[in-house]
Amino acid sequence: MIENDEIVLIEDNPIDSELAIKALRKSGVKGNIRVLNDGAEALDYFFGMGNYKGRKTLVLPRFVLLDLKIPKVSGLEVLDLIRANRFTNAVPVIVFSSSAVQIDIQEAYKKGANSYLVKPIDFEEYSSMLSSLTRYWLMFNRTSY
Amino acid sequence: MSQTNKVKTTAIKDSMTSFSDHSFKTMIDQSPNATSIYSINGELLYFNEAFVELWRIEPDKIEGLYKTYNIFLDPNFAGFIGEIKKVYLKGVSWKASPKKIKLNNSVEEVYVGSTFFPLKKENDEISEIVLIQENITNLLQSNAELRKNIKEISVLKDALDVSNIITEVNGEGKLIRVNAKFYEISKYTESDLNSLLISDLRTGNMDDSLYEDLWKTIRKGKIWKGEMENRSKTGEIYWTDTTIVPLVKSSGKASSYLGLSSNITERKTAEREIIKLNSNLEKEVEKRTMDIEAAVGELEAFSYSVSHDLRAPLRAITGFSGLLKEEFGDDLNEEALRYLEIIQKGTKQMAQLIDDLLHFSRVGRIELKKMIFDPNPIVQEIIKKERAERNKNCKFIIQSLPPIFGDSNTITLVYTNLIINAIKFTKDVTKPIITIGSKESEDEIVYYIKDNGVGFDMRYADKLFKVFQRLHSAQQFEGTGVGLAIVSRIIHKHGGRVWGESYPGSDTSFYFTIPNKTEDDRE
Numbered sequence: 290m291i292e293n294d295e296i297v298l299i300e301d302n303p304i305d306s307e308l309a310i311k312a313l314r315k316s317g318v319k320g321n322i323r324v325l326n327d328g329a330e331a332l333d334y335f336f337g338m339g340n341y342k343g344r345k346t347l348v349l350p351r352f353v354l355l356d357l358k359i360p361k362v363s364g365l366e367v368l369d370l371i372r373a374n375r376f377t378n379a380v381p382v383i384v385f386s387s388s389a390v391q392i393d394i395q396e397a398y399k400k401g402a403n404s405y406l407v408k409p410i411d412f413e414e415y416s417s418m419l420s421s422l423t424r425y426w427l428m429f430n431r432t433s434y
Numbered sequence: 435m436s437q438t439n440k441v442k443t444t445a446i447k448d449s450m451t452s453f454s455d456h457s458f459k460t461m462i463d464q465s466p467n468a469t470s471i472y473s474i475n476g477e478l479l480y481f482n483e484a485f486v487e488l489w490r491i492e493p494d495k496i497e498g499l500y501k502t503y504n505i506f507l508d509p510n511f512a513g514f515i516g517e518i519k520k521v522y523l524k525g526v527s528w529k530a531s532p533k534k535i536k537l538n539n540s541v542e543e544v545y546v547g548s549t550f551f552p553l554k555k556e557n558d559e560i561s562e563i564v565l566i567q568e569n570i571t572n573l574l575q576s577n578a579e580l581r582k583n584i585k586e587i588s589v590l591k592d593a594l595d596v597s598n599i600i601t602e603v604n605g606e607g608k609l610i611r612v613n614a615k616f617y618e619i620s621k622y623t624e625s626d627l628n629s630l631l632i633s634d635l636r637t638g639n640m641d642d643s644l645y646e647d648l649w650k651t652i653r654k655g656k657i658w659k660g661e662m663e664n665r666s667k668t669g670e671i672y673w674t675d676t677t678i679v680p681l682v683k684s685s686g687k688a689s690s691y692l693g694l695s696s697n698i699t700e701r702k703t704a705e706r707e708i709i710k711l712n713s714n715l716e717k718e719v720e721k722r723t724m725d726i727e728a729a730v731g732e733l734e735a736f737s738y739s740v741s742h743d744l745r746a747p748l749r750a751i752t753g754f755s756g757l758l759k760e761e762f763g764d765d766l767n768e769e770a771l772r773y774l775e776i777i778q779k780g781t782k783q784m785a786q787l788i789d790d791l792l793h794f795s796r797v798g799r800i801e802l803k804k805m806i807f808d809p810n811p812i813v814q815e816i817i818k819k820e821r822a823e824r825n826k827n828c829k830f831i832i833q834s835l836p837p838i839f840g841d842s843n844t845i846t847l848v849y850t851n852l853i854i855n856a857i858k859f860t861k862d863v864t865k866p867i868i869t870i871g872s873k874e875s876e877d878e879i880v881y882y883i884k885d886n887g888v889g890f891d892m893r894y895a896d897k898l899f900k901v902f903q904r905l906h907s908a909q910q911f912e913g914t915g916v917g918l919a920i921v922s923r924i925i926h927k928h929g930g931r932v933w934g935e936s937y938p939g940s941d942t943s944f945y946f947t948i949p950n951k952t953e954d955d956r957e
Contacts, residue, residue, distance in 0.1 A: 302746055308753040358742050387742040387749075410748050410785035412756030412778075 294320025297350040299331045301359045316420030328362025332370060335377050349434055352381040352426045357393060365400055372401040379433045381426060468567040474522055476506035479562060488569055490537050510535050518550055521563050527551035532570055544571045599674060599695040607632045610690055619697055621667040635664040637671060652680045652691050673702040737795050744788050751781045790916035794901055797920050802841035802927060809835045812846050813870055816853050824857045833871035836879055839951045844924040851917040852883045852944050858911055859887035884943040889936035898934050
């Protein structure tokens with residue numbers, strides 16, 4: 290078991306990521322929160338390429354918050370590639386999207402999302418959602434690594 | 435032998451003077467034609483049985499004729515005496531034109547043809563004349579009929595000639611006979627006919643099996659009918675509706691084949707035009723469908739984008755105003771906090787509007803899955819939930835609702851919206867009562883929801899179901915004005931009607947109808 294406290298946030302909107310970070314911190318996350326700004330950067334991170342060359346790719350984050358509508362490589366493609374690789378396929382991926390469109394939800398689960406959350410607009414709801422999420426994935430859930 | 439013959443024999447014995455040839459007399463006796471012999475003075479000398487029959491001479495009068503009848507005194511021949519005398523004088527026979535004669539003791543008139551010819555002695559002297567008479571009434575009648583028939587046939591032929599192409603073809607497919615119409619339409623001329631085969635008219639566009647079937651049929655002696663495409667000498671296409679009749683010889687084998695064809699080129703051209711128009715129409719429909727699909731696709735992309743991109747800045751506003759309040763709330767005075775409050779409320783409202791708008795546009799695109807279902811449990815479920823969430827004081831009176839033929843998911847939305855509305859608009863009433871029921875009229879069932887709430891001004895009833903149209907201020911009743919628009923959209927998609935009625939100080943009701951299952955709905 291490789292100890293790692295990192296949480297990965299794949300999100301292109303800086304306001305959204307700041308908000309997410311605030312909410313995560315509020316809910317007691319102490320470890321590193323890594324923001325990946327687009328799909329390509331996410332792939333670099335997971336597979337040790339580009340700016341992440343040399344990264345210990347076997348070290349997986351505690352969980353990934355994935356927005357679907359991100360530049361370059363879409364969220365669903367990123368999810369697909371993470372699941373296709375035997376070193377990365379065990380990481381919990383929580384889709385965190387603005388879209389409540391049924392087809393997005395279905396596609397995400399089909400590609401192996403662990404959970405699908407629609408970002409609430411109301412900040413209180415937003416905070417409490419992320420707080421529950423953190424509690425579940427960091428405290429209760431056991432990963433395979 | 436009859437009585438008359440005996441009498442005649444006696445008469446001949448007595449009267450015969452110049453001719454005594456027995457065989458001649460036998461011949462006259464046997465003749466089917468009325469034959470009589472006269473002396474040069476016109477006295478009746480001899481006659482046969484056919485003569486008696488023709489003139490309907492009564493048996494007791496026969497003997498008397500020899501003494502009294504004289505051809506020159508017969509009023510029937512009054513105009514021909516000169517001609518009869520010529521037969522005596524010149525020794526040539528004469529044929530009188532048919533004459534209408536009134537028969538003895540009868541009202542019946544017959545046409546009689548008379549031929550006179552002389553009998554000569556050995557020295558060429560004329561001894562007697564023979565008169566052969568024949569009742570030609572029937573003959574004349576049938577001739578007249580024949581002429582009439584021929585005339586009719588020729589009228590028919592003329593008519594046929596004018597409208598039809600007539601061709602006669604022999605067993606080898608060579609044209610034997612054609613009418614003027616053939617030349618007119620095929621543009622071939624008489625001089626072409628010798629070398630022309632019926633197959634020269636083929637266009638090559640028709641299936642060979644058609645010609646095979648044609649020849650097989652007519653060679654069997656059967657009539658063939660069909661539509662044929664032909665090519666004229668000048669290369670123009672003309673269509674015919676053709677009937678081919680084998681002309682059968684006495685041997686039983688067809689010697690030639692008669693073709694009757696009407697020119698149906700115009701009809702065929704029109705048919706082609708229709709087919710072409712239909713195909714164009716189909717293409718047009720296909721194109722329009724594609725356009726619509728593209729438009730729907732764009733709309734889908736638009737809604738998707740709205741749901742994503744419009745929410746992000748809203749989240750920023752609510753998020754950071756929330757953080758502002760949370761982190762710096764202590765530093766802000768009351769007025770600043772009130773402003774923050776307004777910002778958050780505004781963004782919440784905006785978020786609700788976006789959600790409703792998306793919802794409304796989605797309802798428009800939902801495909802209805804119609805089936806017969808019981809709305810009662812659905813209504814119970816909605817009431818249970820909404821009453822608990824919105825106003826527990828609300829009293830519901832629920833009648834048993836008849837089954838609905840429709841899409842249960844969207845009808846659930848209809849009831850949800852109408853029930854939420856009813857609860858909302860009865861919130862200020864001390865004893866809110868909401869009645870859900872239906873009434874049956876002649877040909878439809880009207881479902882309704884009645885409440886004793888504030889109601890609405892009937893003058894603006896037409897605005898009720900329009901999206902984002904509100905009849906109450908936001909302070910009075912919150913809402914975005916989408917609920918009833920969704921209701922109306924769903925009901926209209928079902929082919930039903932929806933309307934509202936409200937009277938001040940009385941009840942407010944919303945009604946809708948859903949058509950019954952029709953032929954179109956059956957699969």
